[in-house]
Amino acid sequence: MTISAAITQLHQVLGNRLTRSKSDLDLHGRSETHFPLTPPDAVAYPETTEEVAQIVTICAEAGCPVVPWGTGTSLEGHSLAFSGGVSVDFARMNKVLRINEADMDVVVQPGLTREELNRELRATGLFFSVDPGANASLGGMAMTRASGTTAVRYGTMRDNVRALQVVLADGRVIRTGTRARKSSSGYDLTGLMVGSEGTLGLVTELTLKLHGQPEAISAAVCAFADMESAVNAVIATIQMGVPMARIEFIDAATAAAFNLYASADLPEAPHLLVEFHGSDEGAAQDAERFGEIAAEFGATGVQSATLAEERNALWAMRHNAFYACLALRPGARSIVTDICVPISRLAEAVEETRDDIARASIPGPIVGHVGDGNFHTVLLFDEADEAERAEAAELSARMVERSLRMGGTATGEHGIGVGKLDYMAAEHGDGWSVMAEIKRALDPKNILNPGKVVRLN
Amino acid sequence: MTISAAITQLHQVLGNRLTRSKSDLDLHGRSETHFPLTPPDAVAYPETTEEVAQIVTICAEAGCPVVPWGTGTSLEGHSLAFSGGVSVDFARMNKVLRINEADMDVVVQPGLTREELNRELRATGLFFSVDPGANASLGGMAMTRASGTTAVRYGTMRDNVRALQVVLADGRVIRTGTRARKSSSGYDLTGLMVGSEGTLGLVTELTLKLHGQPEAISAAVCAFADMESAVNAVIATIQMGVPMARIEFIDAATAAAFNLYASADLPEAPHLLVEFHGSDEGAAQDAERFGEIAAEFGATGVQSATLAEERNALWAMRHNAFYACLALRPGARSIVTDICVPISRLAEAVEETRDDIARASIPGPIVGHVGDGNFHTVLLFDEADEAERAEAAELSARMVERSLRMGGTATGEHGIGVGKLDYMAAEHGDGWSVMAEIKRALDPKNILNPGKVVRLN
Numbered sequence: 001m002t003i004s005a006a007i008t009q010l011h012q013v014l015g016n017r018l019t020r021s022k023s024d025l026d027l028h029g030r031s032e033t034h035f036p037l038t039p040p041d042a043v044a045y046p047e048t049t050e051e052v053a054q055i056v057t058i059c060a061e062a063g064c065p066v067v068p069w070g071t072g073t074s075l076e077g078h079s080l081a082f083s084g085g086v087s088v089d090f091a092r093m094n095k096v097l098r099i100n101e102a103d104m105d106v107v108v109q110p111g112l113t114r115e116e117l118n119r120e121l122r123a124t125g126l127f128f129s130v131d132p133g134a135n136a137s138l139g140g141m142a143m144t145r146a147s148g149t150t151a152v153r154y155g156t157m158r159d160n161v162r163a164l165q166v167v168l169a170d171g172r173v174i175r176t177g178t179r180a181r182k183s184s185s186g187y188d189l190t191g192l193m194v195g196s197e198g199t200l201g202l203v204t205e206l207t208l209k210l211h212g213q214p215e216a217i218s219a220a221v222c223a224f225a226d227m228e229s230a231v232n233a234v235i236a237t238i239q240m241g242v243p244m245a246r247i248e249f250i251d252a253a254t255a256a257a258f259n260l261y262a263s264a265d266l267p268e269a270p271h272l273l274v275e276f277h278g279s280d281e282g283a284a285q286d287a288e289r290f291g292e293i294a295a296e297f298g299a300t301g302v303q304s305a306t307l308a309e310e311r312n313a314l315w316a317m318r319h320n321a322f323y324a325c326l327a328l329r330p331g332a333r334s335i336v337t338d339i340c341v342p343i344s345r346l347a348e349a350v351e352e353t354r355d356d357i358a359r360a361s362i363p364g365p366i367v368g369h370v371g372d373g374n375f376h377t378v379l380l381f382d383e384a385d386e387a388e389r390a391e392a393a394e395l396s397a398r399m400v401e402r403s404l405r406m407g408g409t410a411t412g413e414h415g416i417g418v419g420k421l422d423y424m425a426a427e428h429g430d431g432w433s434v435m436a437e438i439k440r441a442l443d444p445k446n447i448l449n450p451g452k453v454v455r456l457n
Numbered sequence: 458m459t460i461s462a463a464i465t466q467l468h469q470v471l472g473n474r475l476t477r478s479k480s481d482l483d484l485h486g487r488s489e490t491h492f493p494l495t496p497p498d499a500v501a502y503p504e505t506t507e508e509v510a511q512i513v514t515i516c517a518e519a520g521c522p523v524v525p526w527g528t529g530t531s532l533e534g535h536s537l538a539f540s541g542g543v544s545v546d547f548a549r550m551n552k553v554l555r556i557n558e559a560d561m562d563v564v565v566q567p568g569l570t571r572e573e574l575n576r577e578l579r580a581t582g583l584f585f586s587v588d589p590g591a592n593a594s595l596g597g598m599a600m601t602r603a604s605g606t607t608a609v610r611y612g613t614m615r616d617n618v619r620a621l622q623v624v625l626a627d628g629r630v631i632r633t634g635t636r637a638r639k640s641s642s643g644y645d646l647t648g649l650m651v652g653s654e655g656t657l658g659l660v661t662e663l664t665l666k667l668h669g670q671p672e673a674i675s676a677a678v679c680a681f682a683d684m685e686s687a688v689n690a691v692i693a694t695i696q697m698g699v700p701m702a703r704i705e706f707i708d709a710a711t712a713a714a715f716n717l718y719a720s721a722d723l724p725e726a727p728h729l730l731v732e733f734h735g736s737d738e739g740a741a742q743d744a745e746r747f748g749e750i751a752a753e754f755g756a757t758g759v760q761s762a763t764l765a766e767e768r769n770a771l772w773a774m775r776h777n778a779f780y781a782c783l784a785l786r787p788g789a790r791s792i793v794t795d796i797c798v799p800i801s802r803l804a805e806a807v808e809e810t811r812d813d814i815a816r817a818s819i820p821g822p823i824v825g826h827v828g829d830g831n832f833h834t835v836l837l838f839d840e841a842d843e844a845e846r847a848e849a850a851e852l853s854a855r856m857v858e859r860s861l862r863m864g865g866t867a868t869g870e871h872g873i874g875v876g877k878l879d880y881m882a883a884e885h886g887d888g889w890s891v892m893a894e895i896k897r898a899l900d901p902k903n904i905l906n907p908g909k910v911v912r913l914n
Contacts, residue, residue, distance in 0.1 A: 100799070100801065102692070102696065102799075102800060102801035103799040103800050103801050105799075144641055145639075145640075145641040145645070146641070147639055151639060156639050158639070158645065158648070159616065168887075168891070172887050173887075174885070174886060174887045174888040174891060175885075175886065175888065176885075176888055178861075178864055178865055178866045178884070179799040179864040179865070180797040180798055180799060180829075180830055180831075180860075180864070180865040180866045180869065181797065181799075181800070181829045181830055181831075182604055182608060182613050182615075182797055182829050182831065182866075182869050182870065183602075183797060183866035183868065183869060184601055184602040184603070184652055184795075184866075184868045184869060184870050184871055184872040184873070185866045185867050185868050185872075185873060185877070185880075185881070185884055185885070186652070186873055186881060186884075186885060186888075186889065186892050186910055186911075187649060187652065187653055187657075187892045187895060187910070188602070188615065188645075188648050188649060188651065188652055189885075189888055189891060189892070191615070191645050191648035191649065192644060192645060192648065192649050192895075194645065195641055195643070195644065195645050196644055200644075212698045215698075235559070239559065241669045241672075279739075279742075281738070282736075282739060285736075338641075340637040340638065340639055340640060341637055342557070342559075342560040342562075342636040342637060342638075343559060343560050343638070344557065344559035344560050372637075372638045372639050373637055373638055374637075374638075374639065403637075407635055407636040407637070408635055408636070408637040409635045409637045409639075409640035409641075409642045410642050411640065411641045411642050412637065412639050412640060412641060413639065413641050414641055415641040415642075416641070416642060416643055420642070423642075424642070424643060427635070427642055427643075428631070428632075428633075428642070428643060428646075429631060429632065430625075430629050430630075430631045431631040431632065431633055431643075431646055432643065434625070434631060434646060434899065435643050435644045435646070437898045437899060438644060438649075438895060438898060438899075440898065441894045441895060441897065441898035442891065442894060442895075453643050453644070454643075
């Protein structure tokens with residue numbers, strides 16, 4: 001069967017939920033970062049697991065690539081159809097299927113976004129913790145092993161996915177995991193699927209852990225004279241055992257970006273944004289202990305955000321950091337870096353990166369989930385200027401080399417897609433071959449999101 | 458090459474660290490539960506990763522089974538050489554290689570036990586949290602995805618292994634994971650290896666997460682009139698959001714066993730054993746809130762263990778529960794069950810199990826990590842009595858069916874080995890086939906701990 005015959009057959013199954021309009025193809029051929037337009041051959045909008053299984057079965061017969069699509073907010077080209085094929089858009093599979101308050105979990109479809117989920121949970125006293133900047137789909141977040149500001153306290157998607165329903169490359173549907181809080185029953189297929197970027201299966205249902213809304217929340221922002229002081233304050237806070245719910249770093253360039261984009265009024269200096277969750281007393285005590293540590297490192301202009309609206313504005317600003325940085329140079333494209341190093345090397349990694357960017361001709365604001373040792377630069381370049389693009393690519397490569405040299409990883413939370421493929425051999429050695437062996441075993445025709453995570457030749 | 462030629466070659470590599478003495482073979486053919494004596498053909502005592510790789514390479518050429526051995530305390534026959542071959546005993550690879558206090562992690566060899574590790578950590582203010590009853594090896598604990606009393610707060614081995622060094626079935630050595638706190642870089646090979654029971658690779662080095670010693674610890678024991686009250690007190694404690702470090706259930710039979718084995722002085726009634734970690738104020742407050750909840754469910758005889766020695770005695774007693782239960786019927790063999798259900802079904806699962814055991818002719822004391830929804834029975838039978846053995850097997854099978862029916866798992870922390878193989882199809886459906894596909898891809902000759910976790914024909 002040819003790809004075009006497969007698409008005809010898919011049309012019979014899905015009717016007008018299989019589109020080939022140029023605008024829809026282009027929409028699914030675009031990403032938010034530096035990749036070229038790569039439209040798929042068709043876009044499918046399934047409504048059930050059975051339909052997803054039918055799509056995969058038909059595509060498998062034709063050797064037609066199947067590329068999952070959530071909200072298109074991934075940063076490494078994960079959702080792009082570099083080899084053509086069918087983009088499977090989960091927009092119509094966006095329901096909350098079941099909230100289990102007593103067990104603190106929820107069963108959702110993959111197209112639901114994290115903000116939609118938390119809106120649905122509002123009345124329960126529970127919340128879903130993982131919060132990347134974008135209002136991403138939960139399926140996409142599982143597939144890239146996403147995290148965000150709260151991972152330092154509540155973990156990443158690795159820690160917050162309890163079970164999955166997955167359509168495999170041959171159309172079989174499996175359930176991984178159970179609703180029990182732990183299990184020793186065989187290989188951890190849930191863990192294998194989380195972070196597999198749609199290359200081993202398409203997720204059609206997720207069971208996610210929820211957390212109780214803390215009794216009290218206290219947040220604060222403070223400025224530092226230099227990066228070293230800010231990062232060293234973070235390290236001291238961790239080592240003193242102060243339990244943080246969030247501890248975020250922004251550099252002076254990002255503070256300037258926030259002032260422009262979010263009408264903030266921050267001094268153009270490095271800042272920490274922090275939040276503490278606990279009992280009324282506990283959260284206040286933690287905030288106080290942090291304040292003392294920050295003061296030792298010369299923090300100034302400490303602003304507490306005690307009201308919910310103030311905190312929401314603070315974190316909305318942080319979540320929009322990527323867009324705020326993009327707005328610093330209208331029309332520019334970006335390479336976003338995402339290294340994560342052991343905490344003991346964080347200050348060194350941030351300083352070397354800052355110095356490297358300071359020597360460059362392009363801007364690269366720095367923001368980071370520093371409690372995890374994870375930070376980003378948004379390297380902004382003029383798409384038409386090959387020298388600038390090359391400079392961005394080299395800065396990015398040096399950051400990864402720096403991270404690996406310090407015992408860290410090329411990507412803390414964005415994933416590999418195609419954008420970080422070149423670093424896999426250096427990070428994993430023969431482990432990368434093992435990933436390819438697993439891919440070949442589970443997707444022998446290489447139809448599931450081909451070209452991502454592994455190279456098969 | 459034949460197996461015996463392989464053993465000759467191993468002898469050249471290892472000298473007298475390759476033994477074939479009957480006593481050593483028998484020692485490595487025994488388990489603590491109900492499996493028959495199944496000695497390997499030889500026992501190897503490697504001292505380095507390179508030696509482990511040599512052992513595997515030689516065995517691969519001969520198609521000779523390689524069965525890893527830690528302390529032999531697993532309960533499902535994991536370490537037994539059912540198809541003969543070489544038992545690889547990690548007793549000589551038991552070093553702490555590196556403690557990274559700033560990053561709160563430690564690099565160890567697989568033969569080190571959890572108690573030895575915590576002794577080495579004593580001066581650092583850090584501790585390793587995972588604590589199965591036995592003083593198991595850390596390699597074995599990773600391979601069975603072990604947990605224990607503190608998983609409710611600090612997680613299982615899944616959550617506490619940061620990185621691994623692994624010898625694959627063809628002798629290649631890989632490193633999985635990094636020392637960064639999180640990563641999105643490709644498939645989670647660390648997670649795939651944890652819980653794989655030596656069927657996908659032999660672990661030769663582990664990087665483990667450590668936790669800060671809490672400022673304050675408070676523990677207590679209390680008795681309840683019946684099981685329902687005890688279990689419902691647990692559920693209420695969880696739902697009130699009281700952060701427990703440990704919350705353990707024992708039934709009246711286990712209390713009696715503790716009185717005999719550990720010279721305890723407990724009323725023969727169901728009990729909860731609890732512990733709270735936090736600041737001085739926090740831990741005291743949590744203990745107080747628990748006390749109030751327990752009182753609502755009729756708890757009596759509340760005994761606080763405020764001194765370190767009292768707490769150590771309390772948890773030593775709990776850790777020896779398996780041996781205490783065995784001592785209830787000297788000479789008996791045991792089948793140990795290990796189901797784990799969603800918390801909302803815990804009371805029902807415990808009650809059905811209690812009633813089932815009450816109707817049986819053999820004893821089956823119940824103990825459980827109830828904060829996780831996980832509980833065990835130690836089913837004691839006379840090895841010479843086929844009817845008793847069958848009765849134990851049927852009780853165990855009904856427990857698993859009960860757990861699966863309630864959305865739980867066959868094993869919360871003991872693993873599959875050969876003892877729970879028969880339940881894999883029911884729990885995982887086609888997911889079990891996926892496990893076999895992964896096994897075939899990574900160990901095509903089926904030499905690594907064959908016959909465990911998956912069935913290949």
